[in-house]
Amino acid sequence: MNSDEEIPSDEVDSGNVSSSDDVEFPMEVESNTSREKQNEIEDYPYEVLSTEQIVQHMVDSIKEVNSVIQLPHTTIRILLNHFKWDKEKLMERYYDGDQEQLYTEARVVNPYRKSINAQKKQSRRSTGTEECEICYMILPSSMMTGLECSHRFCTHCWTEYLTTKIMEEGLGQTISCAAHGCDILVDDATVMNLVKDSKVRLKYQQIITNSFVQCNRLLRWCPSPDCNNVIKVHNVEPRPVTCKCLHTFCFLCGENWHDPVKCHLLKKWIKKCDDDSETSNWISANTKECPRCKVTIEKDGGCNHMVCKNQNCKADFCWVCLGSWEPHGSSWYNCNRYDEEEARAARDAQERSRSALxxxxxxxxxxxxxxxxxxxxxxxxxxxxxxxxxxxxxxxxxxxxxxxxxxxxxxxxxxxxxxxxxxxxxxxxxxxxxxxxxxxxxxxxxxxxxxxxxxxxxxxxxxxxxxxxxxxxxxxxxxxxxxxxxxxxxxxxxxxxxxxxx
Amino acid sequence: MANIASQRIKREFKEVIRSEEVARCSIKVELLDDNYSQLKGEIAGPPDTPYEGGKFLLEIKVPETYPFNPPKVKFLTKVWHPNISSVTGAICLDILKDQWAAAMTLRTVLLSLQALMASPEPDDPQDAVVARQYKGFPEIFISTAEHWTNIYAGGSRKKEEYSKKIERLMGIGCNMDQALVALSGCNWDLDKAIEQIFG
The missing domain is CATH 1.20.120.1750 (Four Helix Bundle (Hemerythrin (Met), subunit A))
Incomplete structure (x- = not known):
C-alpha cells in the first residue's frame, strides 16, 4: 500500500493525533493462546480463536480492503464497521455510489480533503496559543488537537472526554467529536494515542472486538462465563461446537447443545419458562380469566359479582359460572344460571386455557x-x-x-x-x-x-x-x-x- | 471536586455574569457553596408565552465529571409545561441527556431552557397530563400555565374563575397545591377534580 502518497502527510501538524494511519492496533489482551488447529467434528469444521487472534482477523480484513481501496487504515476501519464488516458491500458502495455521501453516512471526513484542512490549521497555528473550549485554558497550539473536522480541544480534555465515553457510556467505534452537533467519528488510532490508562485502553479494545464479533455472522463468543474465546465457523448452522474451555454449545443460538429440539422452539420455550414457571402454579390454583378480555383475575372478596378492572373491558360477570352478570340481578349471591348457554361457552374457554396450562x-x-x-x-x-x-x-x-x-x-x-x-x-x-x-x-x-x-x-x-x-x-x-x-x-x-x- | 469541573464553573460563572442576558435580567446564576458543585439558576419566562413575567428558579448540580457529563438541572419553581414535571420539576431536554456536548455551558443550558419554555415538545413529554391538555385543549393549557405562573412565579395574568374553583376545593379541606394540580389535570372541571381527590 502506498497511502503516504495518496494522503498528505500530517507530520508537520504534530498536534493532529489522527495522522498516524499505519499504526497497527496495539492490543493488550488478557489471554494469549496460540492458533488452534482446526477441529473437525462430524464434518463441521470450526476454529477456536483467542481475543488476540480476533484482533489479527480484524487487521487482516482491513488490510484486504486496503489492498483494493487505498485509504488510511483508520478510515477503512470506520467504513467497515459502518457496513458491519461486510467487505463486499463496502467495495460495492465505494465504487458504485456517491463517495461523498458514503463518507457522510459513515461519519468520516473524506481523507482526500485532509490537505485543505491541514492548511487551515497551519494558518491558525501562527498565533501560537489557542483557547480550549472545554477547560477554557489558553494553551500552546502544540497541546491542542482535533479530528479532520477541525474542532480542536486540548489533549487533556480529549483524554477525559474519551475516557467518559468509553467507561461510562460503553461506546467504542461510535464516539463522535466532542464539539456540539459534530458527528465525525473518533478513529481508533486517535483513541490509542490519547488514552494512556491501560484499564480504559483494554475496555476500548474489548468494545471494539465485541462489536466486530457481533457484526460477523461466522463468529460467536463462547457463552461460558469468563471465557474470552470466539468460535469461527465456515457456514452458520445449528451445530454443536466445543470451546477450548470445554463448554459445548449450539453455534446458531449459543444455548447449551439442545438436540433434538430446534433453536427457535427452544428460544420460545426458554422465554415461556422465564415468564411463567414461578407463578403458573399459583395462577392455576387461585385465579380465573375474565371471560371477555382474558386478563387473569384474583378474587379477593366474597362477592361473586366481578367487575373487570381492565379499564378497556370492565366486563360484569359471575365468578361461579363466568356468565354475564346481568341475568343474575335478582339473585345476587346465589348463582342459578349454571346451564346458561353463554356461561357454558365461557367455562369451555376457561377450561381450554386451563388445560393448556x-x-x-x-x-x-x-x-x-x-x-x-x-x-x-x-x-x-x-x-x-x-x-x-x-x-x-x-x-x-x-x-x-x-x-x-x-x-x-x-x-x-x-x-x-x-x-x-x-x-x-x-x-x-x-x-x-x-x-x-x-x-x-x-x-x-x-x-x-x-x-x-x-x-x-x-x-x-x-x-x-x-x-x-x-x-x-x-x-x-x-x-x-x-x-x-x-x-x-x-x-x-x-x-x-x-x-x-x- | 475535580479540577477541570471547578475551573470551568468559575469561568462560566463569570461568563454568565458578564453576559448581555444578565444585563437584560433574563438569566441569573448564584453559587450555593464554595466548591462550585451546587448552583441556583433563575430564568425569566420568555415574552409572548404563558410564562411571561414569571421568575423560575432552577436547581443546578454539577457532577464531578463535568463538563464531560451534563449538569443535573430541575425546576424548583412549579411550572405547567409538557416537558417539565408538574410534580417534581424534572426536565425532559435532549441536551441535558444524550445530546450534551462538553463545549456547552451554563449559559447555553439556561438559554436552551428558556427556548424550551417558549416552544414545548408535546410529542416527547415529561408530564403526560400536561402534554395531553396542550394538544387537545390549547386554550385551557395557556390559561392554566398562566395561572401557575401567577401563583408560583409572580406572573400577572390569572383567571378569576380558576381562583374561585381553587378556593372552593380549599374550602372542603384540600391544600392549594393539591387543588391546583387536580383542577389543572381535569381541565378545570370541578366535579372531576373532587372525584379525583376524594374518590
Missing part, C-alpha cells in the same frame, strides 16, 4: 426435573472418582474401572437429551411418528433412571463384578437408545413428519 406444567416439570438431575450428576463425578479408587483396592486395574466415568458421561448426555425432548414434545402435534417418538423417549427415560440408580448404589467387594456388568450393559443400552431417538427425530426433520402446535 396443565399441559405446559406437565412438560415443564419433566424438563426442570432432568435439568436438576443433570446438575446433581455433575456432583456424581466426584463420588464416582472415590468409587474408582476404592475399586482399585479391590484388585481391579485402572483401566478396568474406567467404565464408571464413561457411565457418568453417558448418563449426563442422556439427561441433557431427555431434557430437550420435553421441549420438542411440548410443541409437537400428535401423529403416528410422535407416538413412536414418545415410546423412544419413555424407553430412554426409564433406562436412564435405572443407570442413575446403579451409579448411586454402594459398591462392595461382593457385588463388584455384578455391578460392573450391570452398569456396562445399561450404559451401552442407554447410549444406543439415545442415538436411536435422535436419529428418529432427525429423520423426521428430513421427511417433514413433525407438525408443531404453534
Amino acid at each position: 396443565q399441559r405446559y406444567l406437565f412438560y415443564c416439570n419433566r424438563y426442570m426435573n432432568h435439568m436438576q438431575s443433570l446438575k446433581f450428576e455433575h456432583k456424581l463425578y466426584a463420588s464416582v472418582k472415590g468409587k474408582m479408587e476404592e475399586m482399585q483396592h479391590h484388585n481391579m486395574s485402572w483401566i478396568e474401572v474406567q467404565f464408571l466415568k464413561r457411565a457418568v458421561d453417558i448418563l449426563c448426555q442422556c439427561r441433557q437429551t431427555l431434557m430437550y425432548t420435553y421441549v420438542f414434545a411440548f410443541y409437537l402435534k400428535k401423529n403416528n411418528q410422535s407416538v413412536i417418538f414418545e415410546d423412544n423417549q419413555s424407553d430412554l427415560e426409564s433406562a436412564t433412571e435405572t443407570l442413575s440408580e446403579y451409579l448411586e448404589r454402594d459398591i462392595t467387594s461382593e457385588n463388584l463384578a455384578d455391578i460392573k456388568q450391570k452398569v456396562q450393559d445399561k450404559y451401552r443400552y442407554c447410549d444406543s437408545r439415545r442415538k436411536v431417538l435422535l436419529e428418529h427425530v432427525h429423520e423426521g426433520y428430513e421427511k417433514d413428519w413433525w407438525v408443531y402446535t404453534e
Whole structure:
C-alpha cells in the first residue's frame, strides 16, 4: 500500500493525533493462546480463536480492503464497521455510489480533503496559543488537537472526554467529536494515542472486538462465563461446537447443545419458562380469566359479582359460572344460571386455557426435573472418582474401572437429551411418528433412571463384578437408545413428519 | 471536586455574569457553596408565552465529571409545561441527556431552557397530563400555565374563575397545591377534580 502518497502527510501538524494511519492496533489482551488447529467434528469444521487472534482477523480484513481501496487504515476501519464488516458491500458502495455521501453516512471526513484542512490549521497555528473550549485554558497550539473536522480541544480534555465515553457510556467505534452537533467519528488510532490508562485502553479494545464479533455472522463468543474465546465457523448452522474451555454449545443460538429440539422452539420455550414457571402454579390454583378480555383475575372478596378492572373491558360477570352478570340481578349471591348457554361457552374457554396450562406444567416439570438431575450428576463425578479408587483396592486395574466415568458421561448426555425432548414434545402435534417418538423417549427415560440408580448404589467387594456388568450393559443400552431417538427425530426433520402446535 | 469541573464553573460563572442576558435580567446564576458543585439558576419566562413575567428558579448540580457529563438541572419553581414535571420539576431536554456536548455551558443550558419554555415538545413529554391538555385543549393549557405562573412565579395574568374553583376545593379541606394540580389535570372541571381527590 502506498497511502503516504495518496494522503498528505500530517507530520508537520504534530498536534493532529489522527495522522498516524499505519499504526497497527496495539492490543493488550488478557489471554494469549496460540492458533488452534482446526477441529473437525462430524464434518463441521470450526476454529477456536483467542481475543488476540480476533484482533489479527480484524487487521487482516482491513488490510484486504486496503489492498483494493487505498485509504488510511483508520478510515477503512470506520467504513467497515459502518457496513458491519461486510467487505463486499463496502467495495460495492465505494465504487458504485456517491463517495461523498458514503463518507457522510459513515461519519468520516473524506481523507482526500485532509490537505485543505491541514492548511487551515497551519494558518491558525501562527498565533501560537489557542483557547480550549472545554477547560477554557489558553494553551500552546502544540497541546491542542482535533479530528479532520477541525474542532480542536486540548489533549487533556480529549483524554477525559474519551475516557467518559468509553467507561461510562460503553461506546467504542461510535464516539463522535466532542464539539456540539459534530458527528465525525473518533478513529481508533486517535483513541490509542490519547488514552494512556491501560484499564480504559483494554475496555476500548474489548468494545471494539465485541462489536466486530457481533457484526460477523461466522463468529460467536463462547457463552461460558469468563471465557474470552470466539468460535469461527465456515457456514452458520445449528451445530454443536466445543470451546477450548470445554463448554459445548449450539453455534446458531449459543444455548447449551439442545438436540433434538430446534433453536427457535427452544428460544420460545426458554422465554415461556422465564415468564411463567414461578407463578403458573399459583395462577392455576387461585385465579380465573375474565371471560371477555382474558386478563387473569384474583378474587379477593366474597362477592361473586366481578367487575373487570381492565379499564378497556370492565366486563360484569359471575365468578361461579363466568356468565354475564346481568341475568343474575335478582339473585345476587346465589348463582342459578349454571346451564346458561353463554356461561357454558365461557367455562369451555376457561377450561381450554386451563388445560393448556396443565399441559405446559406437565412438560415443564419433566424438563426442570432432568435439568436438576443433570446438575446433581455433575456432583456424581466426584463420588464416582472415590468409587474408582476404592475399586482399585479391590484388585481391579485402572483401566478396568474406567467404565464408571464413561457411565457418568453417558448418563449426563442422556439427561441433557431427555431434557430437550420435553421441549420438542411440548410443541409437537400428535401423529403416528410422535407416538413412536414418545415410546423412544419413555424407553430412554426409564433406562436412564435405572443407570442413575446403579451409579448411586454402594459398591462392595461382593457385588463388584455384578455391578460392573450391570452398569456396562445399561450404559451401552442407554447410549444406543439415545442415538436411536435422535436419529428418529432427525429423520423426521428430513421427511417433514413433525407438525408443531404453534 | 475535580479540577477541570471547578475551573470551568468559575469561568462560566463569570461568563454568565458578564453576559448581555444578565444585563437584560433574563438569566441569573448564584453559587450555593464554595466548591462550585451546587448552583441556583433563575430564568425569566420568555415574552409572548404563558410564562411571561414569571421568575423560575432552577436547581443546578454539577457532577464531578463535568463538563464531560451534563449538569443535573430541575425546576424548583412549579411550572405547567409538557416537558417539565408538574410534580417534581424534572426536565425532559435532549441536551441535558444524550445530546450534551462538553463545549456547552451554563449559559447555553439556561438559554436552551428558556427556548424550551417558549416552544414545548408535546410529542416527547415529561408530564403526560400536561402534554395531553396542550394538544387537545390549547386554550385551557395557556390559561392554566398562566395561572401557575401567577401563583408560583409572580406572573400577572390569572383567571378569576380558576381562583374561585381553587378556593372552593380549599374550602372542603384540600391544600392549594393539591387543588391546583387536580383542577389543572381535569381541565378545570370541578366535579372531576373532587372525584379525583376524594374518590
